[in-house]
Amino acid sequence: MLDVRFIRSNTFRWAFGVACLFATFVTVLFAFIYFNIDDYLIARSDRVIIAQVSFFSALPLERRVSAIEDHLAEDPRSVQFAGLFDANGSRIAGNVGLLPNGLRIDGSVQNVQVAPLNWNAPGNPKVRAAARHLEDGDTLMIARNVDETWEISHAVGEALALGLLPAFCLCLLAGAWLSLRAQSRVEEVNQRVRRIIAGNLRERLPHRNVDEPFSRLAAIVNGMLDEMESMISALSGVGNDIAHDLRTPLTRARLTLERGRSHAGTLEQLQEAADKAIAGIDQSLAIVTALLRLADIENSRRSSAFGSVALADLIREVSDIYEPIAEDKQIRLSVGIAAKLEVRGDRDLLFEAIVNLVDNAVKFTPEGGEVDIELAQSEQGTVVRVTDTGPGIPRQETEAVLRRFFRSDKMRNTPGVGLGLNLVAAIVKLHGFRLVIHPGPGGRVEIICTRQERAGQRSGQLECPEARFQAV
Amino acid sequence: MLMTKVLLIEDDGETAQEISAELTDRGFEVEWSSDGIDGLGKARSLRPDAMIVDRLLPGMDGLTIIDTLRRDQVRTPVLVLSALGAVDDRVRGLRMGGDDYLTKPFAVVELIARIEALLRRPVETRETTLRAGSLELDLIERTVRRGERKIDLLPREFRLLEYMMRRSDQLLTRAMLLEEVWNYKFVPTTNLVDVHMGRLRHKVDWPGEAQMIHNVRGAGFILRTLA
Numbered sequence: 001m002l003d004v005r006f007i008r009s010n011t012f013r014w015a016f017g018v019a020c021l022f023a024t025f026v027t028v029l030f031a032f033i034y035f036n037i038d039d040y041l042i043a044r045s046d047r048v049i050i051a052q053v054s055f056f057s058a059l060p061l062e063r064r065v066s067a068i069e070d071h072l073a074e075d076p077r078s079v080q081f082a083g084l085f086d087a088n089g090s091r092i093a094g095n096v097g098l099l100p101n102g103l104r105i106d107g108s109v110q111n112v113q114v115a116p117l118n119w120n121a122p123g124n125p126k127v128r129a130a131a132r133h134l135e136d137g138d139t140l141m142i143a144r145n146v147d148e149t150w151e152i153s154h155a156v157g158e159a160l161a162l163g164l165l166p167a168f169c170l171c172l173l174a175g176a177w178l179s180l181r182a183q184s185r186v187e188e189v190n191q192r193v194r195r196i197i198a199g200n201l202r203e204r205l206p207h208r209n210v211d212e213p214f215s216r217l218a219a220i221v222n223g224m225l226d227e228m229e230s231m232i233s234a235l236s237g238v239g240n241d242i243a244h245d246l247r248t249p250l251t252r253a254r255l256t257l258e259r260g261r262s263h264a265g266t267l268e269q270l271q272e273a274a275d276k277a278i279a280g281i282d283q284s285l286a287i288v289t290a291l292l293r294l295a296d297i298e299n300s301r302r303s304s305a306f307g308s309v310a311l312a313d314l315i316r317e318v319s320d321i322y323e324p325i326a327e328d329k330q331i332r333l334s335v336g337i338a339a340k341l342e343v344r345g346d347r348d349l350l351f352e353a354i355v356n357l358v359d360n361a362v363k364f365t366p367e368g369g370e371v372d373i374e375l376a377q378s379e380q381g382t383v384v385r386v387t388d389t390g391p392g393i394p395r396q397e398t399e400a401v402l403r404r405f406f407r408s409d410k411m412r413n414t415p416g417v418g419l420g421l422n423l424v425a426a427i428v429k430l431h432g433f434r435l436v437i438h439p440g441p442g443g444r445v446e447i448i449c450t451r452q453e454r455a456g457q458r459s460g461q462l463e464c465p466e467a468r469f470q471a472v
Numbered sequence: 473m474l475m476t477k478v479l480l481i482e483d484d485g486e487t488a489q490e491i492s493a494e495l496t497d498r499g500f501e502v503e504w505s506s507d508g509i510d511g512l513g514k515a516r517s518l519r520p521d522a523m524i525v526d527r528l529l530p531g532m533d534g535l536t537i538i539d540t541l542r543r544d545q546v547r548t549p550v551l552v553l554s555a556l557g558a559v560d561d562r563v564r565g566l567r568m569g570g571d572d573y574l575t576k577p578f579a580v581v582e583l584i585a586r587i588e589a590l591l592r593r594p595v596e597t598r599e600t601t602l603r604a605g606s607l608e609l610d611l612i613e614r615t616v617r618r619g620e621r622k623i624d625l626l627p628r629e630f631r632l633l634e635y636m637m638r639r640s641d642q643l644l645t646r647a648m649l650l651e652e653v654w655n656y657k658f659v660p661t662t663n664l665v666d667v668h669m670g671r672l673r674h675k676v677d678w679p680g681e682a683q684m685i686h687n688v689r690g691a692g693f694i695l696r697t698l699a
Contacts (some may be wrong), residue, residue, distance in 0.1 A: 321654070
């Protein structure tokens with residue numbers, strides 16, 4: 001009948017536990033109240049008895065008997081008993097025949113049984129009685145039937161107990177309802193997730209904009225799915241790019257070999273064809289390697305290898321390396337270091353990024369031009385800036401240039417695979433920095449090392465993915 | 473003359489044949505094993521002068537073989553071959569005891585150059601002066617002279633020449649130079665090496681002097697001592 005999962009669910013068990021605890025607590029409370037009321041009522045009754053004993057004792061003899069008779073007459077419920085006995089134990093007044101057995105004549109109130117005169121009910125009532133010897137030798141006994149107080153206590157107890165059962169049931173019901181509710185939400189999430197796993201990446205978890213744990217969790221998972229979706233579509237894009245860009249050099253290699261095979265007359269010609277084909281294949285391999293590296297960096301968890309990196313040293317090393325190359329092209333390479341600035345990052349990757357930027361700058365600057373590498377501090381953070389006097393990137397292309405394999409038409413024939421900037425972008429993103437590409441004329445690319453938060457840096461990018469690369 | 477014995481542990485038959493043929497052509501004696509466990513056995517029994525070990529092998533993977541040998545104090549130089557080309561893979565390969573690491577696909581010339589480099593590893597000397605042909609390099613003073621002529625070198629050029637002098641008369645590929653002299657863990661425009669080498673040659677080989685730094689077309693560079 002009831003889903004076993006339901007009963008076993010934590011919420012239900014928890015609710016049941018609380019209900020039981022509640023019941024126990026209430027029972028203890030009731031017991032406490034019950035017995036207290038009981039004691040209170042009896043104590044009050046006892047006080048009345050003692051007061052009556054004092055009262056009657058103080059009366060003069062003539063008045064005493066009539067007072068007792070009046071007292072008993074005013075008792076519609078027959079709860080009062082009184083007896084005045086002489087020194088021999090015979091009754092002088094009252095509705096009790098004999099002094100009860102076992103009653104100590106010391107004025108204290110005790111539980112005894114009395115044998116009332118004209119008693120119709122079966123059995124002798126149990127009463128609270130007190131007795132005292134009077135100065136004239138008589139013994140006075142006053143008693144009250146405490147069934148009444150017992151009845152009152154019972155009534156109170158019952159009333160309270162009557163409330164316990166509904167409270168217990170309510171607790172259980174509440175627990176059951178909460179459990180069902182939680183379960184239905186989990187079931188809903190399960191279904192969505194199953195659909196997502198089946199391939200429908202567009203699905204998102206439902207969440208009302210309420211600030212409660214489930215909604216917060218749903219929001220986080222949705223963010224994660226957003227990121228996954230964009231990564232997967234980027235990857236599938238890469239698949240297309242790879243196919244396209246590998247086909248070209250591979251096709252060329254094949255054609256060259258075919259031609260060589262059918263047209264080569266001498267061994268040298270064949271060797272030449274083979275050399276060309278090898279070059280084409282090498283280029284394809286370079287593309288594959290570069291793409292794998294790119295994927296590796298983009299999916300890398302290398303933020304654990306971060307240390308303190310002295311950017312000034314990196315820049316000087318890069319300029320050292322590219323000096324001769326720049327000189328060959330009559331390009332003036334200058335370095336401007338404002339201060340010995342340091343950032344947290346992966347030294348090798350940052351080195352590679354700067355090398356790529358400088359490589360591009362030197363590659364695309366015509367003879368006699370200038371390339372500048374600067375390290376400076378700005379309000380946004382430490383800045384590494386590479387500028388050149390080449391044509392730069394046209395405004396319309398500043399965004400496109402980060403697409404894989406993008407080579408602007410002017411650059412079609414320069415060496416390289418076209419992934420340099422992608423690599424830089426991936427490295428920049430891994431570090432949580434910003435890459436800013438300014439439009440031409442003149443090349444101007446900046447890596448702004450924004451102050452990083454701790455480890456969860458990459459997940460912080462979820463809110464505004466476009467802000468990672470900024471095309472100005 | 474005793475031929476240099478090379479043990480090749482590679483499971484791909486075609487690749488193994490190509491490598492064997494090349495090595496044999498150059499005068500090496502080649503022993504081939506296509507299985508990890510068998511290869512390890514042969515390494516112990518044949519005691520080759522050098523080994524070429526593929527990483528992904530049936531039976532026992534390449535790195536485990538090397539690790540096992542190293543634990544047994546076998547110091548045979550090993551060149552690791554692998555299709556796994558990421559930096560971390562390379563680092564791992566070297567850390568497990570490999571002496572050099574080459575990713576597939578590779579140019580045979582590269583393989584040969586590296587094997588020869590492994591076989592003729594420069595001896596660690598406490599000499600503070602390196603000599604190769606008429607070149608003399610002072611490691612402490614950081615100066616170089618060719619005969620009587622003093623040569624002015626930038627730090628990187630000095631490092632480059634030092635590397636070449638320690639391996640004189642050996643073919644040094646661009647990749648080797650990038651890895652050892654520039655410590656590159658990635659391959660930038662390889663033109664880099666050519667340009668720097670060009671400048672170095674400009675300073676070392678003056679017109680009229682015998683050429684010591686040679687560019688071997690399609691392969692790399694070599695410093696000939698002309699002895």
